[in-house]
Amino acid sequence: MIDPKTAWRNQPTEPFIMTPEKMRQKAQELHAKTRWELIKSIAGPLIVVAICGFALQFPDPVQRALLAFAIAWSLTGQYFLNRRMWSATLPGDVALSTGIESYRREVERRRSLSGRFLLWSLGPVVLAIATFVVPLLRLGIRKGMLLNMIPFLALLVIWIVGVFIVRIRQQRELRREIDELKEIEKVNKC
Amino acid sequence: MGRAETISNGGARQDDLYKDAAHRFGASLERLARAYEADPEKRRDLSQDIHFQLWRSFHGYDSRCSLRTWVYRVAHHVAASHVLRERRGFSKLVSLEELEMLPAKDQGQFAADHRRNLERLSTLIRQLKPLDRLVIVSYLEDMDAVSIGEITGLSPGNVAMKIHRIKNILARRFREGGNHD
Numbered sequence: 001m002i003d004p005k006t007a008w009r010n011q012p013t014e015p016f017i018m019t020p021e022k023m024r025q026k027a028q029e030l031h032a033k034t035r036w037e038l039i040k041s042i043a044g045p046l047i048v049v050a051i052c053g054f055a056l057q058f059p060d061p062v063q064r065a066l067l068a069f070a071i072a073w074s075l076t077g078q079y080f081l082n083r084r085m086w087s088a089t090l091p092g093d094v095a096l097s098t099g100i101e102s103y104r105r106e107v108e109r110r111r112s113l114s115g116r117f118l119l120w121s122l123g124p125v126v127l128a129i130a131t132f133v134v135p136l137l138r139l140g141i142r143k144g145m146l147l148n149m150i151p152f153l154a155l156l157v158i159w160i161v162g163v164f165i166v167r168i169r170q171q172r173e174l175r176r177e178i179d180e181l182k183e184i185e186k187v188n189k190c
Numbered sequence: 191m192g193r194a195e196t197i198s199n200g201g202a203r204q205d206d207l208y209k210d211a212a213h214r215f216g217a218s219l220e221r222l223a224r225a226y227e228a229d230p231e232k233r234r235d236l237s238q239d240i241h242f243q244l245w246r247s248f249h250g251y252d253s254r255c256s257l258r259t260w261v262y263r264v265a266h267h268v269a270a271s272h273v274l275r276e277r278r279g280f281s282k283l284v285s286l287e288e289l290e291m292l293p294a295k296d297q298g299q300f301a302a303d304h305r306r307n308l309e310r311l312s313t314l315i316r317q318l319k320p321l322d323r324l325v326i327v328s329y330l331e332d333m334d335a336v337s338i339g340e341i342t343g344l345s346p347g348n349v350a351m352k353i354h355r356i357k358n359i360l361a362r363r364f365r366e367g368g369n370h371d
Binding site for chain 1 (some may be wrong): 205208209212213216217219220221224237238239241242245247250251254255260262263264266267270271274277281304307308311319320321324329330331332340341342343344345348360364
């Protein structure tokens with residue numbers, strides 16, 4: 001029988017050490033990556049503002065109020081979604097926590113982030129789209145053009161439902177992982 | 191001592207600790223990265239991330255645990271976060287208990303080629319959930335149950351049970367004989 005330990009430990013490795021220059025470069029890369037993440041996260045509010053900017057001309061005050069609310073919701077969401085983005089990516093106490101603790105906390109963080117996305121990013125986008133689409137739908141029914149609108153509406157619904165389902169699945173998966181880890185922690189404390 | 195001098199000393203200590211850790215555990219860290227990422231390009235990035243976060247973490251090193259425990263905890267955290275971030279196939283990852291029950295297609299096969307055996311071992315490890323990956327990697331790095339328990343937070347009894355399972359799995363999958371390649 002081959003010894004997996006020997007096979008593992010004898011695998012070729014290249015000596016690797018990060019020089020101070022490389023550290024600085026890595027820090028800059030990390031900074032740039034965070035900035036890019038922020039830019040990407042602004043896509044949601046941009047959609048909301050674009051839709052709302054166009055639709056704010058609607059005469060209905062209820063619609064205008066809803067759109068203004070969607071803008072405010074979306075902008076507030078950016079604060080809640082990104083407020084910790086610039087802070088240290090490695091919590092200071094990681095090395096003082098055991099592997100299971102720090103991993104559980106990371107899974108919890110991911111789950112919370114996924115939940116915040118639904119509330120603060122998808123929520124306002126759906127509200128803005130709905131506020132925009134409902135009057136169009138009414139107009140379509142009145143003018144007998146509903147059939148022409150069906151492909152667009154179907155795509156919209158598929159997209160929203162798809163994003164929602166994927167996120168909910170992720171959340172459920174992470175919840176299961178957290179429960180398992182908590183159970184392991186409980187057993188190991190006894 | 192002035193504040194600037196204190197910070198400068200702290201920075202020098204941080205650099206020294208990092209150099210010491212990289213010198214002593216550099217090869218182990220590279221092997222650990224192999225257990226978490228198959229793609230060579232991404233693995234290089236992961237290795238760099240581990241080293242960078244390790245260097246950052248030494249700012250707060252207070253000798254409360256051994257250097258090895260510290261290094262492994264930080265490395266595991268960075269690597270596990272990487273697995274979570276990538277998410278591809280996260281739901282397909284299994285625990286050691288589940289892996290032990292799974293029938294292996296290549297059970298009993300032995301490849302004369304060292305590189306292929308290593309590749310199979312790495313693939314096997316990458317099927318595992320991050321916590322079990324940490325246990326098996328620590329075991330392969332020849333750590334004892336107490337050290338593995340200190341790093342992972344699992345009780346020595348639980349670690350011993352997991353090591354028993356690991357030995358079973360490895361024996362079944364890397365047994366010489368059977369269907370030779």
